[in-house]
Amino acid sequence: MPKIAKKGIDMPASPIRKLTPYADKAKKDGKTVFHLNIGQPDIPTPEIMLDAVKHIDFKVWAYTPSEGTASYREKLSTYYNKLGYGVDASQIMVTNGGSEAITIAFLACLNPGDEIIIPEPFYANYNGFACMADVTIRPILSTIENGFALPSIAEFEKLIDSKTKAIAICSPNNPTGYLYSKEEMESLKALCLKHDLYLFSDEAYREFCYDGNEFVSPMHLDGIEEHVVVFDTVSKRYSACGARLGCLITKNKEVLQTSLKFAQARLSAPSVAQIAGEAAIDTPQSYFDTVLEEYTIRRNILVEGLNAIPGVFCSTPGGAFYVVAKLPIDDADRFCQWMLESFSKDEKTVMMAPATGFYSTPGAGKNEVRLAYVLNQEDLRQALDCLADGLAQYPGKTV
């Protein structure tokens, strides 16, 4: 029997789905499981987008150009230019979800053995994309105590050596919800220019900034155009995760042309999604206002509810729809599994993502969990009750 590849062995399993068998078992046993573990929003997709799907009028479901349809890229450029990105359609390459944009950028820009610095905790699947491209992620610890703000530039400098090729950020952040300030972005810019590094910017949660906080992209900064590659997706913006539609944006021609070769090898992104994505650009502002209001309420319920539980702490995230909370427990992996296997309150329990999966540093995040506030307010309150009761009963509690 032929052997599997080393990369196949090294490839990390998704930490978010690690506990799925326990959740399945809990449901089979009749428990209601509140899914705070995964970023699948319950928010309806804009009707304008679903209508576009329902009204397709082609007879042949054909390939689109590898870089995406001209009309979708044109429309996307209007969206980005409203945000002040100053891009034209030729600087946008449509991808199979944001995931593929990241994979292609890693392959196009980074050599095997190259290093990429990412503040941790970070989106766990970056580990998978790095494995695919044989690049090494050097984590730099951000801490719950200061709300997961950008670590000091001095800390970055300590990690930078001849192998360092890029810095990757995600703002608003998954898993922490932290939103980088203009000052933090400027300091990253200076760092990337000083050391000639790529600045990869994962902007999946751009539309989710709370309390009037301003979103700042590296696309807003002058003089760093050749360094910046933005990863975007319709998944969260329009609650359209299943469309698998993202894009890669860069003003660096060489990166774009190289990325296009990878896109050509896989021929095309999904065409119906591109039709829908094009329609979605005309989603009325009222949709986003309503969604933002709803998420703000949920965030407040969750943050207040968490901090009201003895021994629990979390800061108030400025964006996205996640929060990382510190719990009075010995081991988040064990606790999250216990909540599914051994706990229920009125036949209900909560599934959370142990934060360990979002850290590279061994041992980091051992008493932290990530919670996604993607459920309605009533379910969130019930989930909080479950968590409070679970913590009170958990044999491994530390306070």
Add this chain to the structure above:
Amino acid sequence: MPKIAKKGIDMPASPIRKLTPYADKAKKDGKTVFHLNIGQPDIPTPEIMLDAVKHIDFKVWAYTPSEGTASYREKLSTYYNKLGYGVDASQIMVTNGGSEAITIAFLACLNPGDEIIIPEPFYANYNGFACMADVTIRPILSTIENGFALPSIAEFEKLIDSKTKAIAICSPNNPTGYLYSKEEMESLKALCLKHDLYLFSDEAYREFCYDGNEFVSPMHLDGIEEHVVVFDTVSKRYSACGARLGCLITKNKEVLQTSLKFAQARLSAPSVAQIAGEAAIDTPQSYFDTVLEEYTIRRNILVEGLNAIPGVFCSTPGGAFYVVAKLPIDDADRFCQWMLESFSKDEKTVMMAPATGFYSTPGAGKNEVRLAYVLNQEDLRQALDCLADGLAQYPGKTV
């Protein structure tokens, strides 16, 4: 400015699209261009499939499980079991087109530096997937004179060394249209068992077998279950290239579980396509009968028409919808470009794919082109007229 990766430089550009700027120019100049260069069929997608898209009834366009929806995989298994594959849903992983199935299998099964033997000419994008996974393709020459039949096993044996990890085939073949016989498949099976190699089987054109020829998959052969990985796609079967829906099928549990980790990193395949793909399994047989009849007629028109042109030779392909033809010319790349740039007949011309892009051996296929018979009969006849005239006028002709 940060440097591009070596892999980004090495990544081959798509040979099928290399001449696109010349075709665009020709169209701008008012010429009609018959596209025989690319496998985008003009055949209508089954209505049952498009109707499924038009009747989506979800409110939230959500992720599906990374391995595909349970109902689609279940339905797919009924399709494969009608073909005698003996698979269950758990042995099928849904992918973003056939392309992703190939990429994932390469990454999961092959180490950097490993070698994979592929009879050439072969589907040009295998070069891109190999580049992504850092594996080396060792081509083994099949020749136009014997219709691109499987090269002798002795020729394979000459290439096999400690680095050889897999053999990849595509039957019916893109670009040659050759359909491997039961005997050829049995000899490949024996070879893979003897040397403990994976047998990758690209079956994109399975439904297109002519003249009553039987399609044989390695899935039909006993005793090689652990070695076989099948790549499939709905692109050609249902003329649904833009759905970006494929799958990876294997009875090797380790390969499947490892592949799933790669699928988890990118979260999900497109959900609307899976709904449509599930509906498509119920496409009536009459659809395939009609399509097969049409392609048979087109093939006959093209093959007879080509062989009637002085100095042109092609064999009669047993499947797919491509033919590789030998032309009386100095250089296929130059000729194909000349046909777009410098030739027209009644303001019409033909775009073909130079076969050089489908060979790895330098110089091979220099006087061959690939033609896809994806146009209607009248257009095909006109394209043949153009080609005959073009060959008569081409300054680099050799007879």
